[in-house]
Amino acid sequence: MKARTTWDCVCKVEDLVAESGVAVWTADGPVAVFYLPHRLPALFAISHTDPFSGSNVLARGITGDIKGEPVVASPLYKQHFSLITGQCLEDETVKIKTYPVLLDGDQIRLEVPKNKQETAAA
Amino acid sequence: MNKQTLIVIGNGMVGHHFLEQLIATAAAERFDIKVFGEEKLLAYDRVHLSEYFGGSTHADLAMGTAQWYAENRIDLHLGEQVTAIDRDQKTITTPLGNYRYDELVLATGSYPFVPPIKGNEHPHCLVYRTLEDLDRIRASADGVKTGVVVGGGLLGLEAANALKSLGVDAHVVEFAPRLMPVQLDADGGALLRRKIEELGVQVHTEKATIEIVDGESARLRMNFSDDSHLETDLIVFSAGIRPQDTLARASGLDIGERGGIVINDQCTTSDPHIHAIGECALWSERIFGLVAPGYTMARTLAATLNGDQEAAFTGADMSTKLKLLGVDVGSIGDAHGQTPGARNIRFNDEKAGHYRRMVISDDGKTLLGAILVGDNSHYDTLLQYALNGITLPDNPETLILPESQGGAPALGPDALPETASICSCHNVTKGDICGAIDAGCSDLASVKGETKASTGCGGCAALLKNVVDNELEKRGVEVSKDLCEHFPYSRQELFHLVKVNGIRTFRTLIRDHGKGHGCDICKPTVASILATCWNEHILATDHVPLQDTNDTFMANMQKNGTYSIVPRIPGGEITPDKLIVLGEVANEYNLYTKITGGQRVDLFGATLSELPAIWEKLIAAGFETGHAYGKSLRTVKSCVGSTWCRYGVQDSVGMAIFLENRYKGLRAPHKVKMAVSGCTRECAEAQSKDIGVIATENGWNLYVCGNGGMRPRHADLFATDLSDEELIRTIDRVLMFYVRTADRLQRTSVWMENLEGGLDYLKQVVLEDSLGLGQELEEHMESLVGTYQCEWKTAVEDPEKRKRFREFVNAPEKTDPVQQWTTERDQRRPVLESEAAL
Numbered sequence A: 001m002k003a004r005t006t007w008d009c010v011c012k013v014e015d016l017v018a019e020s021g022v023a024v025w026t027a028d029g030p031v032a033v034f035y036l037p038h039r040l041p042a043l044f045a046i047s048h049t050d051p052f053s054g055s056n057v058l059a060r061g062i063t064g065d066i067k068g069e070p071v072v073a074s075p076l077y078k079q080h081f082s083l084i085t086g087q088c089l090e091d092e093t094v095k096i097k098t099y100p101v102l103l104d105g106d107q108i109r110l111e112v113p114k115n116k117q118e119t120a121a122a
Numbered sequence B: 001m002n003k004q005t006l007i008v009i010g011n012g013m014v015g016h017h018f019l020e021q022l023i024a025t026a027a028a029e030r031f032d033i034k035v036f037g038e039e040k041l042l043a044y045d046r047v048h049l050s051e052y053f054g055g056s057t058h059a060d061l062a063m064g065t066a067q068w069y070a071e072n073r074i075d076l077h078l079g080e081q082v083t084a085i086d087r088d089q090k091t092i093t094t095p096l097g098n099y100r101y102d103e104l105v106l107a108t109g110s111y112p113f114v115p116p117i118k119g120n121e122h123p124h125c126l127v128y129r130t131l132e133d134l135d136r137i138r139a140s141a142d143g144v145k146t147g148v149v150v151g152g153g154l155l156g157l158e159a160a161n162a163l164k165s166l167g168v169d170a171h172v173v174e175f176a177p178r179l180m181p182v183q184l185d186a187d188g189g190a191l192l193r194r195k196i197e198e199l200g201v202q203v204h205t206e207k208a209t210i211e212i213v214d215g216e217s218a219r220l221r222m223n224f225s226d227d228s229h230l231e232t233d234l235i236v237f238s239a240g241i242r243p244q245d246t247l248a249r250a251s252g253l254d255i256g257e258r259g260g261i262v263i264n265d266q267c268t269t270s271d272p273h274i275h276a277i278g279e280c281a282l283w284s285e286r287i288f289g290l291v292a293p294g295y296t297m298a299r300t301l302a303a304t305l306n307g308d309q310e311a312a313f314t315g316a317d318m319s320t321k322l323k324l325l326g327v328d329v330g331s332i333g334d335a336h337g338q339t340p341g342a343r344n345i346r347f348n349d350e351k352a353g354h355y356r357r358m359v360i361s362d363d364g365k366t367l368l369g370a371i372l373v374g375d376n377s378h379y380d381t382l383l384q385y386a387l388n389g390i391t392l393p394d395n396p397e398t399l400i401l402p403e404s405q406g407g408a409p410a411l412g413p414d415a416l417p418e419t420a421s422i423c424s425c426h427n428v429t430k431g432d433i434c435g436a437i438d439a440g441c442s443d444l445a446s447v448k449g450e451t452k453a454s455t456g457c458g459g460c461a462a463l464l465k466n467v468v469d470n471e472l473e474k475r476g477v478e479v480s481k482d483l484c485e486h487f488p489y490s491r492q493e494l495f496h497l498v499k500v501n502g503i504r505t506f507r508t509l510i511r512d513h514g515k516g517h518g519c520d521i522c523k524p525t526v527a528s529i530l531a532t533c534w535n536e537h538i539l540a541t542d543h544v545p546l547q548d549t550n551d552t553f554m555a556n557m558q559k560n561g562t563y564s565i566v567p568r569i570p571g572g573e574i575t576p577d578k579l580i581v582l583g584e585v586a587n588e589y590n591l592y593t594k595i596t597g598g599q600r601v602d603l604f605g606a607t608l609s610e611l612p613a614i615w616e617k618l619i620a621a622g623f624e625t626g627h628a629y630g631k632s633l634r635t636v637k638s639c640v641g642s643t644w645c646r647y648g649v650q651d652s653v654g655m656a657i658f659l660e661n662r663y664k665g666l667r668a669p670h671k672v673k674m675a676v677s678g679c680t681r682e683c684a685e686a687q688s689k690d691i692g693v694i695a696t697e698n699g700w701n702l703y704v705c706g707n708g709g710m711r712p713r714h715a716d717l718f719a720t721d722l723s724d725e726e727l728i729r730t731i732d733r734v735l736m737f738y739v740r741t742a743d744r745l746q747r748t749s750v751w752m753e754n755l756e757g758g759l760d761y762l763k764q765v766v767l768e769d770s771l772g773l774g775q776e777l778e779e780h781m782e783s784l785v786g787t788y789q790c791e792w793k794t795a796v797e798d799p800e801k802r803k804r805f806r807e808f809v810n811a812p813e814k815t816d817p818v819q820q821w822t823t824e825r826d827q828r829r830p831v832l833e834s835e836a837a838l
């Protein structure tokens, strides 16, 4: 059974930074939203938590592409994470959460599990 | 303990190398060292002597610098010939006096043999050995038509080439029936002759000169024993070398039958306190006319003097690889097949002009020697087979056949054993190279720096590159110079593209000169280049996403995602009022406070959203950003200097503050650190900085390219007794040249080590303006100084830029839940992972 989710409005277009990320707080914790205007799609959302340090910093990494895959580099120890799949390119055992994201008017909406307890219960 | 005196006679290649080796050992401490050289010039690279006619100067060819001698306290007497040795008194004599020695080293080299031909004392009869000889040849060849070289050996052909380059018709007169009789056989010699004649040098073999008389159509006429003659304007004798053993002979040392100072395996002569190395020395009845064996002797002697009882000279390989007048010639080992039972395989392509001969053992398993003419591409492989006794393949002829005819490809570097000698000049094996790579060398230049391989005759350059590339690839290191997958250029090339094409954004650059969207390697690199070229605010919309997080938020990210704050404290000088403000701000935001190693104060533990408010307070109190986050100027450390210190001779604090204010904000390939000391006691440790300044009675001494950190490097003395203006101008140029030409994340120390031509080249560019860039570099620096802004000031004043500092854009009040704190020694610090788990 699919967990219950909501398409939460997390911020406005004007909050985004082109070619980079911002952090938002969601029901599922901190999420990094990236806006890469020269790509299609241009919006990506992944967990803001760097799995190697446990710190909430991924939105502050440098974005780019490695062999065509859009990635962000952790600002702490520089591992790359795919913005599409959350896969860490340096360590195949590490994969972080990704979230569907869409543009609704001037609102950015994320599909997140409604909240942790509920998801677990469901 | 009283020091002993060590005297070296001869300041040539081997004598110099010996000193370098000795200085590197503890033995150097035991001796006061004196050196006497007959030539007026400091030891230079005789092997590349001919480049003097191609425009190289003594400075280009010099093996060391007077400064190096001074720094190592070697008392250098140039232009002072030693005329006698008194072994009983242990003294030597020169026209300027007598000097006592405890140990004496003869490194007097050799002199060109001039055959006893009537008329050979004519002023236009010359030799080819020293730079002065070359000056004489140049003068003699000025405006005349014809020149003759007597002697068709290796040096003779080189001299012929030199004559040709001076614009005279060159002839070679050889007594033997072929050219290079020592190294080549009849077929090889004949091919070489053909090729050389095609190049316009006329070769006369089997000619014995009986006299030199005045010429009719030219200055001189040479009469040969077969009644023929040749008219010429000058004659260069290159009929072999003789060991320079005059002093040794006169003082009664053992001398070989045909000359040469007899030495044992430790390079000691028949007098236990006198040693001989290089071309003057006779070991096992052999003279070695090449530089590599001389270097090996030098190393052996230095080790012996350092107490190493094992050190021994055990002979040397005399294989040679040359390009003579553009023609490849190679000779390896027993080239003439004199080993009993030796057999030959020959390949002779008269059409292409390639001759190759292998001499193999009677069991066909080992290569004893080889001769190559016309194409040296097989040399390295053959040499490795011969030197290392590698077993030959079943069809050894494939080694010299062209590949199209089934020839074997070159022996890959993998096939070489660890003990394979790669560079014989500096005795570097493949194992040494692997060791250097394992110890952190990640490119050719650093391997060269570490092992000295390929810095002697240069003959091993191609092989060395091969081995290094191969080893790096095996370790998964990318060997290409491309910055990353997005740009097929080095940082220096990108700098050029940006500058020349006036490119102002990353997008334009990657669109026009790269591919894809960039990454965390190229983006910060380009951001730094754009900053040095145009100096726009690093948080300008186009540049924000290019920066490393530390630059984006103008603070250093800590392990828990908070930031540290380092305001600039120029020269380490701070008023009590400002110190109080630092304390107040730290108190208000509960920041851990520490004095840094760079004479300033670091405040740790600020969250992203606290940064602008903290900086507002600091700026109001007169602070500005310290760029602790940037690849840019960090601190200019200073001692207290003449204002307070009883020894200070200049105002080091004043100069440090001036320098810090001048260069703050300069974006560079890596961080830049400076220091100024008020006297030679050097309390500011300037000699470990990228730019180090030490006060003198007359001004300032400038040191460059020092480094602390992971691989410390002592800075090089660059210029002395500079005035304030000269100092600034020189630093401007050095820094700007570094910023323009260094690789990404290359500190000045590594840059210097990789700079072709090294310190001397940098001096030429900066002090002599050899590239004519001086003014441009200064103007560029001036424009950067003129457009400096405190990035933090601009940022806090701009609401758009401040928005970037929201921790969570949709929840301004939210604090990051992972940031948990505890208290230690009365200050707040992050809870460690181990503690959090409890």
Ligand code: SRM
Pocket: B556, B557, B558, B564, B565, B566, B594, B595, B596, B597, B598, B599, B600, B601, B602, B628, B634, B635, B671, B673, B688, B689, B706, B707, B708, B709, B710, B711, B747
């Ligand atoms: C704060 C300080 C240590 C301290 O508490 O004293 C420090 C702290 C850091 N150093 Fe350092 N270094 C500090 C003085 C030094 C010194 C001493 C000096 O400058 O006199 C050195 C050796 C001198 C030198 O650089 O030649 C030094 C050699 C390094 C290196 C090695 C550089 C090298 O070329 O080998 C790194 C790593 C790097 O830059 O790649 C480094 C990197 C770092 C970083 C930036 C590591 C990082 O990426 O997080 C540290 C973070 C600083 C922060 O969060 O604020 N730090 N670091 C010192 C700040 C000085 C200042 O006021 O700006």
Ligand SMILES: Cc1cc2nc3c(=O)[nH]c(=O)nc-3n(C[C@H](O)[C@H](O)[C@H](O)COP(=O)(O)OP(=O)(O)OC[C@H]3O[C@@H](n4cnc5c(N)ncnc54)[C@H](O)[C@@H]3O)c2cc1C
Pocket: B009, B010, B011, B012, B013, B014, B015, B016, B036, B037, B038, B039, B046, B047, B048, B049, B050, B080, B081, B082, B083, B107, B108, B109, B110, B128, B129, B130, B155, B158, B244, B247, B277, B278, B279, B280, B288, B289, B290, B291, B292, B294, B457
């Ligand atoms: C044109 C040319 C090309 C060469 N090419 C090669 C090559 O490709 N490969 C190779 O391996 N080798 C080559 N050599 C040979 C190489 O240069 C020598 O092997 C090397 O220089 C020997 O070094 P050394 O120190 O023994 O002698 P030198 O370099 O000759 O130094 C001896 C020094 O001692 C000084 N001296 C002598 N007597 C006294 C005295 N009484 N008092 C004070 N000083 C004194 C001399 O003036 C001289 O400066 C070449 C040489 C020449 C000339």
Ligand code: SF4
Pocket: B639, B640, B641, B642, B645, B646, B647, B648, B649, B652, B677, B678, B679, B680, B681, B682, B683, B684
């Ligand atoms: S270098 Fe040393 S002694 Fe000098 S002023 Fe500075 S300090 Fe004083």
Ligand code: FES
Pocket: B292, B422, B423, B424, B425, B426, B453, B454, B455, B456, B457, B458, B459, B460, B461
């Ligand atoms: S063999 Fe001469 S430099 Fe390496």
